[in-house]
Amino acid sequence: MITSFESNTMKAFQVKRGLAERSNNIVQSFINNISFPKTLDELYWFAEEHGCYPVEDILQEAETVWTSPRWAKIGDIVFFMHSKTAKSTITKLRTQLYNERDNISKEKFKTLIDWINRGLGLYKLYGGKIFAIGEVIGAPQYISDFDEDYEETTFYHWGSRIYAEIEVSLLDTPIDISEYNDFILVSRQSGITPVFGKEFIQLKELICSKNDVPQYFMESEATPLPLTKINSENWLGITEEYRRSFMLEAQFRSYYVDYLLRAISDRKTIYKECRCVKQDSPNTFADNVIYINGKYLPVEVKLSIKTEANIKTQVENYCNTDEIYIDSKRNVKITPSQVYNRNVMIIDTDNIYIFDSDACELRHILCLNDLTTDSDLKKLKSALINALAI
Secondary structure, three states, X not given: OOOHHHHHHHHHHHHHOOOOOOXXXXXXXXXXXXXXXXXXXXXXXXXXXXXXXXXXXXXXXXXXXXXXXXXXXXXXXXXXXXXXXXXXXXXHHHHHHHHOXXXXXXXXXXXXXXXXXXXXXXXXXXXXXXXXXXXXXXXXXXXOOOOHHHOOOOOHHHHOOEXXXXXXXXXXXXXEHHHOOOOOOOOOOOOEEEEOHHHHHHHHHHHHHHOOXXXXXXXXXXXXXXXXXXXXXXXXXXXXXXXXXXXXXHHHHHHHHHHHHHHHOOOOOOEEEEEEEOXXXXXXXXXEEEEEOOEEEEEEEOOOHHHOOOHHHHHHOOOOOOEEEEEOOOOEEEOHHHEOOOEEXXXXXXXXXXXXXXXXXXXXXXXXXXXXXXXXXXXXXXXXXXXXXX
C-alpha cells in the first residue's frame, strides 16, 4: 500500500535520481529507529489518513522512500528497527485515552483503542528489534515538493526532508536489541544511529547467523577510513576507494578537496572561510577561494548537493560581490575585477559543478569517479577554464 505522500515523494526521486553509483563494496551503515506516534492526534492521523503504521510501511514494501542521514550513499546499508521505548508510549496513550473518554466520540474512541491494540500487537512481534535490512539505491535528497495536504505535517519521520530510496529485505528472524546493545548504543536523541567499522561487522555476522540475507549484504564491507595514511602523494588513489565514506564535510575537505584544489590551482595557497561582502546584504562565507587562469574563483563544498534545500541560493551569495576577504586576519581582499564574479565551483562527494549566476544554473563538469590520475586532473582544470569562459 502506497499513500499519496509516498507516491509523490517517489515521483520526485524518479525525476531527480542522481549520477552517483557505488563503485565497490565498502559501505557505511545506520540503524533507522522507527518510533510510535507521540500524541492521540498523531495516532488518529495514522488511522484515518495514512492507513498503517510506519513499521507496517516497511513490512509491506520491497522498495520505499525513507529518511536517511545526509552522508548516506548508494550502496549503504540500513537496519530498520522498531523502537524499544514504543511500548511505554503506547501504554501512556492508552491511559490518556481512557482518561479523556468522556470528551471523545464513541466512534473516534473505538478507532483509537483498536489502533492502540494494533500497535501493541506490532510491538510484540518487532519491538526493540531489527526486523528488516535495506540498501540505499538512490542518493539522499532534500525533498520539497510534498503533497500540499502534508506540507505542514510534522508527524514522525516525515518531519525530516532528507530522503533516500531504499530497497527493503525483511528478516525471518528479527534481532533483539539485547543481542547487540553491548557493542552498539542506539541513540535516544535521534532516529538515526550510525554503525561504524567493527560494530557493523559484528552486527552483520549476528544477522547472517540467523537469516538468509541478500547478496549485497553478504558482500558489503565496512573498512575504516585510513585517514592517517593520506598525503599529497597518494590522496587520489586512496580516496578513490574511500571518498564516499566521508561522513563529515570537514573530513571531505581536509582529506580530498584541499588536495584537489591545490592540484588545479595556479597557486598552492588555498584560501578558506572567505568573507563575501555585498552592499545591503549580510556577510556570507565561501568555503574556499582558489586562483585559476588569472582570476580568483569561490568554491563551495558539500557532502551532497541533493540534500541542500536550495544550493543555488546559497552560492548566489558569493557572486557579484563588492569584495571578498581571502585573509581576514591580514585584511587582504579582492575586488570584482579580480574574481570570476558570476561563478562558483561546487564540489560534493560525487561531482564537480560550476554555478553561473547570470543563467542561474549548475553546469556539470565532472563525475569524481572519472578523476583517478594526474592526467584526469589536467583535464578537469581545462574543463573548468572552458566553463568559466562561457
